[in-house]
Amino acid sequence: MSAPTSSHAYGIGVIAVIVALSASVVFYTSFYLPESLAKPSVDEHVLHPVKETIIDMIPGSASPEQQDNFVPKLVNLQLGIDNQVIWTNSDDTPHTVTPDHRHMDSYSGDFGSPGVVKAGENYEFLFTEPQEVHYHCSPHPWMTGTIIVTKARF
């Protein structure tokens, strides 16, 4: 007489396992997965680097005869050290920071100033992964710059 009872208990056990499994699948796909896709987890040191990197759009940048405009023109950044970049406009003309080709950082999103950076204003961007970006100023295409981001070397 013990056989029916144990098979009944077995049946309940199987159902419980199925319910638990499907509950975890539902939880994983509807809560955990969208959360992790929305924002990649980025190391605290990368989110809050030791120092900022300033790239200045120097006075006279609007002139094609002037050799220097984005200063410095080539910048090597290390994640967690100096990967927060601020473009300052010290010129008296509005400029832009525009990627040569559409460029995204998976945490910070689209790279490039949303409009012009007016005289005396800034544009900031946090680079959170190794990448190389070539950019220019859209009204003055002779103004060009390059950013290379690598992991910290120690």
Ligand SMILES: [Cu+2]
């Ligand atoms: Cu410009």
